[in-house]
Amino acid sequence: MLHLGSFQQLQQKTASSALASAETPDWPARFRKLAASARDGRLKAFYSAGAVSADTPLSAVPLMALDIETTGLDPTHDGIVSIGLVPLRLDRIRASASRLWIVKPRVPLLEASVSLHGITHSQLESAPDLIDILDDFLVAIAGHVLVVHCRAIERQFLNGALRPRIGETIEFPVIDTMELEARLHRRKPPGLIARLFGGKPLLSIRLAASRRRYGLPRYRLHHALTDALASAELLQAQVAHRFSPETALGELWK
Amino acid sequence: MHDEQIEILDFLRRYPPFAELPEETLQQVARSVDVRYFKAGTRIVEFGEAALAWHVVRSGAVEIFRRNGSLYNRLTEGGYFGEFGLLHRKRVRFPATALEDTLLYLIPEPVFTELFENNEHFADAVEIEDRTRLRQVMSRREDANQLMSATVSVLIGRAPVMLGRRATAIDAARRMSEEGVSSLLIVDEPLAGLAPPRMAGVITDRDIRIRLVAEGLGYDTPVSEIMSCDPVAVEHNQLVFEAMLQMLRHNVHHLPVLKHQRPIGVIALSDLLRYESRNSLFVVSSIFRQRSVDELAALTGDVRACFSRMVTEDASSRMIGSAMAVIGRSFKQRLLELAEETLGPPPLLYCFLALGSMARQEQLIVTDQDNALILDNRFEPARHDDYFQALAHFVCDGLARCGYSTCTGEVMATNLKWRQPLQQWQRYFSEWIEQPTPQSLLDSAIFFDLDGVWGETKWVDELQALISRKARGNTRFLACMARNALLRTPPLGFFKDFVVESDGRHSGAINLKRRGTAPLSDLIRVHALAIGSSSRNSFERLRDIIDAEILPRGRGQDLHDALEFVSTVRIRNQAADLAAGIDPDNSIEPESLSDFERKSLRDAFLILSNSQKYLKYRYQPGRSV
Incomplete structure (x- = not known):
């Protein structure tokens, strides 16, 4: 995932919103409603596949790690260049069944982002538009709970791409590995005394730093498949250390 | 390329089983990988469960156990396990547990099996039996050492020049001149010209000079009267360095080469020099030229240089062990010569023994001197021991100065207990073998590797025969x-x-x-x-x-x-x-x-x-x- 300057703000927002209002929808009910209201046939099919209920134990949840690489940082102007998916269950990451789409954004590609995600102009020349792979993408994630690191970004970019193409946006349940880290390391905003006397610096909850805390290897990030795999591994580590296979999905998802 | 799991691909590429795989195969393998995470202390696979994948440790550490629960191996990043199970009945043979938080890459069984069957490098690297892998390692090394592990037969340049035993001295001299050789094999007359004749002896230039001319014998003297009978010989399939050792041991410069007891050639010292590390030979010959203990002690550096050079030349441990043992033996022999010069001729026959690694010809550079003396049975301590005690001190002190540190267990000829007549040695061995106790054998184990260095070495053969006879099949002794x-x-x-x-x-x-x-x-x-x-x-x-x-x-x-x-x-x-x-x-x-x-x-x-x-x-x- 591409996240530079705005990341800090997003991080703060995500963390504080997680603490303030944990308004997780009743996803199965929400999906039934959306299936009825969606106009696009592909979206309708996606919602009709249903959602797992909140009381499902984690071990039984079909999960799908997702990462999106973009041309830049602004969801309203920048476009998607690649989408990576890695299916997993709690006991195994099925990297062998991962999917990657390179798509042609409707905005120009900047040199700065090329150096980051490594996708070049020539690769994009022959790539399809997101609309051409939308069906495949939605079929692949249907029935799964998505796993991302920083859900705000993925969601905003996806919707930023869908709105001009199909005139609708998408909703789906997500486990956000960054938010799970935030719960541990951002529980209390530092008090006055702590702020006055320096306190402990905040631990980073970015992907690489979070992985390091669980003894996971260093990956070269900013490749949609690597990042998706990296989030999938992080979730496995988080569950192994802090939850259990019997933990209800509802405790983790948003 | 962009649809690859590049992290997995790049990781696998770094480790030996995968390093030699073609890029395309490696990409297929990387694409087949699934991933699992295990918290420290959790079981990864159980004995007997279905073996579905080969495991490669991506990060963390894993312990592998035997079925009885004892530790079998401990692996870190790049280590792998599960091949035993995959190749045998598809059941897990060795249970595994995460020692640290661990991330594993799983390669599914069909992909593993295909790699194993179609890729030699891969199969070599993960060979199911550790022992088989070591065998491959050693045989590759042996191939690389072909020169050093050459057998005697490669040195034979021509068929042996032979003469029947009834020929005369002048026949021999003419034949040697015609053929341009300095030695002749003397053979029994062939039986109806069928099988090649058996060797009866050897005659050399030197024999003609010393045994014929100097003795004033006639030119028509039969060669059988001036030849050396039953000469030292080597088998055609012995190693070149063994031939070298034979020459050193027996001080001869020609060795007949036999195959099925028939001569097929003769090799000379000069032939060997071309092949073998001449260094050890030079060290040995310089040992015998030194006139004093001081001069001998000055050779320590040469010995070490010789050792280093053999290592550089990729000699096998066996060759190095033998060469170092020959050098050690030569030091002892030269010291004994010097001792006898200093102390006068010995009052009784004796044999100086090498024990332990030197006797086994497995001596290296860091080594104790383990030695002993066998004395003639007429030995009377009061009359003779002053001499032998002095002899023992001369040799052991000299060895210490030449870099062979004194034995901490006092297994040296300077110790009266190990300076005894033959019959006492026979009693020692009989007692050790017939009334064994773990302690007595712990102290005496070193004596079961014994070699005669100097003097009546046939006594050593007698002791060796006694040991073989009494030890063979002796349950109690062997159990101890x-x-x-x-x-x-x-x-x-x-x-x-x-x-x-x-x-x-x-x-x-x-x-x-x-x-x-x-x-x-x-x-x-x-x-x-x-x-x-x-x-x-x-x-x-x-x-x-x-x-x-x-x-x-x-x-x-x-x-x-x-x-x-x-x-x-x-x-x-x-x-x-x-x-x-x-x-x-x-x-x-x-x-x-x-x-x-x-x-x-x-x-x-x-x-x-x-x-x-x-x-x-x-x-x-x-x-x-």
Whole structure:
């Protein structure tokens, strides 16, 4: 995932919103409603596949790690260049069944982002538009709970791409590995005394730093498949250390 | 490329089983990988469950256990496990547990099997049996050493020039001139010209000068009267360096080469020089030129240089061990000559003995002097011991000055207990063998590797015959020896920069003699005694043991490879110490070992460990052997 300057703000927002209002929808009910209201046939099919209920134990949840690489940082102007998916269950990451789409954004590609995600102009020349792979993408994630690191970004970019193409946006349940880290390391905003006397610096909850805390290897990030795999591994580590296979999905998802 | 799991791909590429795979195959493998995470302390696979994937450690650490729960191996990043199960009945053979938080890459069984079957490098690297892998390592090394492990037959340049035994001296001289040779083989007359004739003796230029001309005999004297009968010979399939040792031992410059007891050629010292490390020969000859202990002591540097050079030339441990033993032996011989010059002629016949590694011809650069004296049975301490005590001190002190440190166990000729007449030695051995106790055998084990260095060496053969006769099949004695051979055990392997003991503890360094070569030669000695072998060298003993078929199939070769590999690492370590200007020792730190050495050492340790178990089983008290 591409996240530079705005990341800090997003991080703060995500963390504080997680603490303030944990308004997780009743996803199965929400999906039934959306299936009825969606106009696009592909979206309708996606919602009709249903959602797992909140009381499902984690071990039984079909999960799908997702990462999106973009041309830049602004969801309203920048476009998607690649989408990576890695299916997993709690006991195994099925990297062998991962999917990657390179798509042609409707905005120009900047040199700065090329150096980051490594996708070049020539690769994009022959790539399809997101609309051409939308069906495949939605079929692949249907029935799964998505796993991302920083859900705000993925969601905003996806919707930023869908709105001009199909005139609708998408909703789906997500486990956000960054938010799970935030719960541990951002529980209390530092008090006055702590702020006055320096306190402990905040631990980073970015992907690489979070992985390091669980003894996971260093990956070269900013490749949609690597990042998706990296989030999938992080979730496995988080569950192994802090939850259990019997933990209800509802405790983790948003 | 962009649809690859590049992290997985790049990781696999770094490790030996995958390093040689074609790019396309490697990409297919990377695409097939699934990933699992295990928190420290959790079980990864259980014994007996279906083996569905091959596991590669991406990060963290894993412990592999035997079925009985004992630790089998400890792996870190790049380590792998599960191949046993995949290749045998598709069931997990060795349960595994995460020692640290661990991320594993799983390669599914069909992909693994296809790699294993279609890719030789891959199969070599993950070979199912550790011992098989070591065998491959050793055979590749042996191939690389072809020159050094050449057999005598490659040195034969021409058919031997032969003459019947009824020919005369002048016939011999003419024939030698015609053929331009300095020696002739004298043979029995052929039987109706069928089989090649048998060798009767050898005649050389020197024989004609000394035994004919100087003696004033006529030119028509039959060659059979001036030839050397039953000359020292070598078999065509003996190693070149063995021929060299024969020449040194018997002080001859020509060796007939026999095949099925018929001569097929003659090799000369000059032939050998082209092939063999001439260095050890030069050291030996300079030893015999030195006039005093001081001069001998000054050769220590040459000995070390010779050792280092043989290591550089990739000589096998067996060659180096033999060369060092010959050098050690030569020091003793020269010191004894000097002693006799100083003390006068000995009042009685005696034999000077080498014991332990020198007798086994497995001597390295760091070595104790272990020696003893056998005296004539007419020995009377009051009349004779002053002389022999002085002789013993002369030699042992001299050896100490030449770099052979005195034996901490006092196994030296200076110790009255080990300076005794032959009949006393016969009593010693009889007692050790017939009334064995673990303690008495612990102290005396070194005497079961004995070699005569000087004087009445035939007494050593008598003692050796007595040992063979009494030890063979002697259950009680062998059980005691076996028990002692199990006292020193190998470690399990290596983990990061530590040595892993079989109980899981870590240590910083390993003594490769105490934990490797010594227990190997102890174990080989027990089997050798059990079959009454009179060989002294561990590799020769192994050959006898293999021929006697007392080991499970293939285990003799395994032991051979294990001994050769551990010795090689030990030798190289000592050579590295010498090169670095530090005193060589037998201790080795894991960080100085390559991945390859670690893996192969572990294989060797496993062979030793399994062989010790077999030894314990085979020679348990009360079991007939």
